[in-house]
Structure formats: structure tokens, C-alpha cells
Amino acid sequence: MRLHTTTWGSGDRIALLVHGIMSDHRTWRRVGPALAERGYRVIAVDLRGHGRSGRAAGPEEYGPDDYADDLVENLPVGAELAVGHSLGGLVLARALERLKPDRAVYSDPAWHLGEGPDGYRAELFVRGKSMTREQIRGFNPHWSDEDLDTEMASVRDWDERSAYGLVDFVGADLWPARAGVPSLVALADPSMLVSPASARMLEGRGFTVRTVAKSGHTIHRDDFDGFMSALSDWI
Template sequence: MRLATRVWGDGPRTAVLVHGIMTDSRSWARVAPAIAGRGYRVVAVDLPGHGASGPAGTYTPAALAADLLETLPPAPDLAIGHSLGSAALLLAVPALRCARAVHCDPAWLPRRRDLDALRAAKHATWREVRAAHPGWHDDDITAEHQALAVWDPASVTALRHLPGLPDVPSVPSLVLLAGPSERIPPAEATALSRRGWRVRTVDGAGHTVHRDDPAGFLRGLRGWL
């Protein structure tokens, strides 16, 4: 499936961005211009069932990875994925042939989740989104509320098929965690470090690190941009 994309900048290098569940490519608006300012053409996708991309018949990280490979420019200099987007990116990286990858608080490990409650979030009001994310800019709240309006709640089924903790990275890879992270607990973070993953934490940031603390997110990318 060919996905809708959003582009910032026209630099000689290429960075690709993959958002998490229930949002869309606008979730990167707070940090994408800064990445573009480092000499990148930044290409962000709308995953199936999100943003301007249509719904899909099957929602699994493997299916999402196939859609990324159909859509994204090959061999980008940098690939960044958040949450479920990171799970899809993890599977796509070997064929995508990116030079380096960043996984932001990745949804790799299965968790006990109330999927019906996640589906119900589609109907959240602007004020409810604001209450859930008190540190976000108002523009991010509005973008998230608009994203929920077009989001396909069936996509939560992808969370039943997460890939698990990966082994050795296939390309130089950074795992940038919330501080503290509920997705990658300390023991698993240590295991990743031993397997060759670079692990950093943005202290005080929640799961959506790039919206909770855009400056902290960009500091966490030092040496990777």
C-alpha cells in the first residue's frame, strides 16, 4: 500500500519518520523543521488507517513494514520510528538499507492493554486530549484531535503482534527512551545495550518524547543527525 507523506526541507540528505498509533505525520511538526535544518529532506508517512492514508485490511507490524518499503525512498541517511512506528521500522530496516536508525520509546514488547479503551480514544474531545497531554503545545493538541477523527481504531490489532526485544541491530541504532519508559523497562534496556544498541533516556519525558520534550528529543539525537 502506497502511503501518504509529508515533507519538510530539501537538503542533500534524507531522513524518514514513522509515527505511532492513533496519530499521523503531523506528530513530528515540532521537531521535523529542526532536522530539516541540519541538511535533510525529511519524509514522514501516514501509516495505514492514519492521517491521509486509507484503511488497511490487515494491521500487523509486518504489513506496516511492507507499506513503508513501498513508500519510503530507499537507503535514507536516517530513519526514526516512534512506538508502533518503531516496531514497523524495525522490520523494514534491513530492506530499507538506512544508514542509521533511531527508535523512540519503541513498542516492541507485548503489554497487557485494554484495546477497547484504546479504540474509544477515537471519540476524545479536544479538552480530553489536552488533559491527557498537559505539556503539549496547543497546536499539537489540535493536530492530535484531528488525527483521531480520521484514525481507524481497527489498527490497534497491530499491538497483538509486536516483534519482541530484538537481537543485534542490523544498522547503527539508537533507542531513545522516555524517562522512565513503560515500553522498555530497565532490564530490557540493559539487554539492548549488551546487544550493541545505543540506549539513551530523555529524563522526565513521557512516551511521545518528541512532543513531550522536543528540545530533549533533539538533544538525545546528538551525534545521530
């Protein structure tokens, strides 16, 4: 599927940014320009069903491999850096061998969709489609007004059917078997997706793991400076 992309900068190095579910390229409104200032040409993608990209025929075409195939079809191979947040981290890992970036950063990646009442429930994401600005603020008290406005716009543009495309993967082993390339995992504090035991497992598989203190799931919005500091020696 043809995806919409947004670009910042014109540097010789390339950085790829892949957002999470319900979001789009606008989530990177500060990260993109910051990387461009460091000499990157930054390409942020809208995943299928998100932002300005096309919609799939139904939930069955919103699986992790559908997203990963789209990345390979639309993004350049051999970028110096690739960053994926949440769902974007899951998708990036599945496309890694074909995209072949020099380095990868996974921000609170969705490599485990837990079961039960505290696990992944598609209907909770769909319910988020009707959340008010103040409700979003309640879940994300550290976000700026601009981030709240951006989130409202992104959620309005999101195809909620995509939430059901992940249901069959609840409880599945989605953890990468190895890092593949030098890879950083940046975690929220606490992370609801990567437990301390799972973080140790990832370190054993070759990942560098860092926690951004007191940050929520969307680290780059909760604590932009902390997020960029965690990446400082990777970018």
C-alpha cells in the same frame, strides 16, 4: 498499499519519520522542519489506516509486517537517517534490513506489547477516539495547544480497527535480535514500554540507549528540546 507522505526541506541527505498508533505525519510538525534546517530532505509517512493513507480491509491487515511492507514499498532505500516512534519503532525495525538506512532512532519503541490489565488493550485505544481535547491535555500536560489540536485531528482521521491488528502480538517477542545499523533508543522517563532490564538487554544487542528526563511516551512533543538533544550526535 500506497501511503501518503509529507516532505520538509531539500537537502542532500534523507531522513525518514514513522509515527505511532493513532497519529500521523503531523506529530512531527517540529521535528521535520528542525531536521530540514540541518540539511535533510525529511519524508514523514502516514501508516495505513492513519492520516491520509488508505485503509485496510480489516484488522487482520494491520499487523506489524503489513506496515513494514508498506514502508519498503513507499520509502527510499538507503536514507541517512530513519526515526520511528512507538508503533513506528516496531515497524521500522521490521523493515530495517530492506530499507537499509545508515542510522536508526527508535523513540520509546513498542517492542513489547504487555499482557494483563496494564498491557496492550485494543479497546483502550479505540476509546481514545472519543476523547475530548481536555482529556488529551490531562494525559499530556506538557503539550502545546497546537499539539493538542493536531492530536485531535489525527485521532479523528485514524481507523480504529487498526488497534485490533496488534492483539495477536500481545506477549510475543518483538525485540530486535541486533541493532543492524548504528541505532539509538530514546526512552521516556519512565518508559512504560522498555523496562530498565530491557534497556540493558538492548545495549547488549548493540543499541545505544538514552533517557530523556521527565518526558512522557511521545518524547518529541513532551520535550522537543530534550528529544533533539538526545539525537544531537546522531543527526
